[in-house]
Amino acid sequence: MTKITNKFLHFANYKDIPNWSVQYADEEDLGFTKKYPMARIGSFLVKSQDVIEVQDDIEYKQVTIKINNGGVVPRNNGATIKGLKIGTKRQHVVHAGQFIMSKIDARNGAYGIVPKELEGAIVTNDFPVFDVDAEKIVPQFLVLISTTDNFIEFARKCSSGTTNRKRIDIDAFLNQQIPLPSVDKQEEILKEYNANIESAIQKRNEIQFWASESQEFIHNKLGIKVKEAKKVESQLQFIHLKDTMTRWDAFVETFAIESKYKIENLGRFLLSISTGMTPPTSHPEYFDGDVKFFTPSDLGSEKYLDFSSRTISNIAITNKKARIYHKGDILFVGIGSTVGKVGIVKDEIVSSNQQITGFTVDSKKINPEYVYYYLLYNREITTADQSKTTLPIVNQDKICKIPIVVPPIEAQKEIVDFLDNMYKTAKNNEKEIPLLERKALMSFESQIF
Template identity: 25%
Template sequence: MLGPDTVAELSADLPAAPADFRDTELNPLPVDWQLVRLGEVLAHRKEFITVRDEDEYKRCRVQVRAQGIVLRDFVRGADLTIKQQQIVRAGDFLVAEIDAKVGGFGIVPPTLDGAVVSSHYFRFEIDRKRLFEDFLGFAAMTPSFQKQVSPRGSTNYASVRPKHVMGYLIPLPPLSEQRAIARVLRTVQRAREAAERVVAATRQLKQAMLRHLFTYGPVPVDQADRVPLKETEIGPVPEHWEVLPLGNVLRQTQYGLSVRGQRSGQFPMLRMNNLTAGRLDTTDLQFVDLDPATFARYRLNRGDLLFNRTNSLELVGKTAMFDEDDPFTFASYLVRVVVDPNSVVPAYLSFYMNDQRTQARLKLLASRGVSQSNINATKLRGLVVPVPPLAEQSEIVRVLDTIDNKFATAERRCQSLLLLFQSLLHNLMTGQVRVHGLTELESIGGA
C-alpha cells in the first residue's frame, strides 16, 4: 500500500481539474472514471508444479521498461535446478520481484499460456468483469504507474512484494471505454512494431550490400559470379581494384584540439559522441573560443573524415564524414582524415570504414587500456583498404546512400509513431482525450 508521503509526491504540482474532471491522488480524472487500487481488481494466485525430468517446459520472462512478457526458452525438466515452478496463464498480470522497479511487468500473451516461471515472479489474476487485461498492460506503461513501482526517498525498497502491487493506483474507466482505449493504443503500437521491423530489415540489407559491394563491386547481385576476383590480405576483391595502405590515398591526418569545451563559445567542437552510425549527430555540442590562426588550422572542411581514435573497444574506430557548411572544429580524441580526391571519394571511404568487417580489423589494431582503447594515426595509415576506380566508388556511394535514405525514412516513421503512442498513452489514460472519433487510427498500420 502506498504511504501518504508517496501519494503526496505523486500528486505534487498537478493542474487544477476542469469542471468535468475531479482531482485524485494521481491526477485529475473524468468524473465518470474510478480510481482504484489493484487489490480491488486483481487477485494474487500461486499455481506451482513439480517438474518432471523427462518433460520439456516453456519458460517466459519479463522485459524491462514495461516491454511485455516474452518466451525465454524451452528447457528439459532434468536441466532445471529448482523443481518447483509456477504456471502462468494467458491474461495474467506478471510481476518480477526485482525487475519490477525497472518496468519488469506485463500481461501474459496467449502464446505463453501454461509457461513456467520461478518463485521470483508474482502472478495476478484479473477480475475481467471490471478490468480489461490489455488496458492494465498499457496503464502499467504510464509514468504515474511506474513512479509507484519505484518510489523515491525513504520509501524505497529493494524488491517488490505482492502487497505493494495490490496497493498501486490505476484509473478505471467503464469497461467498454477500457477496451476502446486499448484498441487505439494497440493499433499504434503494432504500427510502430511494423516500422521497427522495416528499420531492422533495412539495416540487414545495408550490411548485405556492404559485403557485396566491397567484394564484387557495383554489379547486380545476380551477376556477381561473373566478376573476376583476386585474393588479397583483406579477402577477395575484383581483379582490377588496387589494395593499398590507407596512408597512400590520404593527404593528411591530424589530431584534434586539446581544449576543454564549454556550453557556449565561438565555434562548435565535435567530440567522439557526435559520431553515430557513420553519421554526424550535432544535437549535443560543446564550443570553444579560438584565435583566427588556430581556428584556421582546425576548421573542418566538407568531405573531411573524422576517426574516433580513443574510446571503449566497442566504439573506437567510429568514422563519419563531415558534410556541414558551418564552421566546426574537432576535439583531441578524433583524427581528421583528408583524402586525396584523385584516389578516393570521401563518402566511399567512410562507408568502407564503417563496414562491420573493417571495424573488426580496426579493433585488432587497437592498443587496449583498462577502460579505453587507442588507434593512433600511424596505425590508421597502415590499414589496408580496397581502392576501386573513382567511377565505381561513386556508384557504390550512390547505392549505399539510397539505402541510408530509406533507413532514415523508416527511422523517422518509427520516431513519429513512438511520439504518437506516448502522446496517446498520456492523453487517453488521463481522459484528456476520449476515444470517440479516434477509430480512424485503426488504419494507421497501413499508412
C-alpha cells in the first residue's frame, strides 16, 4: 500500500525564488537526536531592533565574526572609526550576550556571542543580531550547534546570491528545529566540552610561556644586553654609490650588544653562503620533482625543515637553475615581512627561492644548533641591520655581519640541550591541542546527534 504524506501549503516571496526548495520548506532533518524535545530557533531568538543613524562626528566600534566558530571580534584591530568614514549610515547596535551571525559567512560557521568588550558596537544589516531567551537556551549551546558540519551544510543550502556574496535566508534559519534539552542539561553537556577546550587553551598558553622563557634563558645565560638603536638625523647625508644598490635609508642607525662572552661577526664561522633562486617557470620540467624547494612560509614552526609546499626536479639542479643546500645547513629568511625566520636543513639536498639565504657553519669552531637557537631567539639582533625601504632586506653581507655571542663549546651545548627540551615539550603540546579540540567537539556532537 502506498503511503501518502500530505503537507500544508508554503509561500515564498518572489525575491526568494532562487532559495526555494522542498529541502527546507519546513525545516531540514539534520540528523539530530530524538531524545530531547525539538524547538524552532525562532522560538528563543528575537531579532534586535536597536537601530541608529551614524553621526559623522562620533567614533564607533565595529564588529566582525570569524568563521568556524572563531569568535566575535572587533574590526580594524579594535580601532574606532569616525562616522564620517562609515558608508552605511543605518546600523544596528550590539549588546553583550546577544547572538550574532554573518549572512554571508553563515555557510562557513560565522556565528557567535557578543563579548562584553564590544558592548555598544555597531554592525550593518549583513550581521543580524538577536536577543536570546536564556530561560530556554544557553547561548554557547546554540553557537556550538550552529557550527557543526551538519548545520553548516544546511546554511550552505539555504544561502543564495552571487558566488562570493551568498547570503543565508534568515527565515529558513529561524524556522530550523534543533534539539533543546533543559538548561541544566545543556550546561552539563557544555561542561565536558569546555573542560577539553580549557585544557587546549592552557597548552597554548604554556607554549607561549616557554617561548618567552627560552628567549629569557638564552639572554641570561649569555649575559646579553641590547643597546637601543639611535636615529641620527641630518639635513645632508652622503652615501657611496655602490651602497645604494643594497641600502638607502632616511637615517643612520647605530646598534650594539654587550655580553660577558666574546662577540664575533657570524661570517667568521661560515664555510659557505648563498642565496636561493627560483627556476624559470616557463620550464615545467623544473618543478614537481623530488627536491624540496623552501619558501619563507615553510620556515618558522620546526627546528629541522621537513616539509616544503613546493618541490623542484633534479633537472633544475643539473641545469644550474637552482641553488642547493645540504644536511645541517641553516636557512635564513632575508627578504620580506618574515625576515629573520630560520631552520636547519634535514635532507641531503634541498633548494630555496631568492628570499632565503643558506649557509654552512664550521662545526669545528661553533655548534650549528647553537647558531640556530641564537638566531631564532635574537631576531631583534639578527634583523637590526635590515633595510628600512620598501621590503625589509638582510642580504648576505648583513648576515655575515650579524654579531653573535660565542661562549665556550660546553656552554653552547648546555644551551642547546636546555632549549631542545623546551622545544620538545612545546611540540608535544602542539600535537595535543587539536586532539583536545576534537575530543571536545566529539563529546558535544555525541549528545545532539
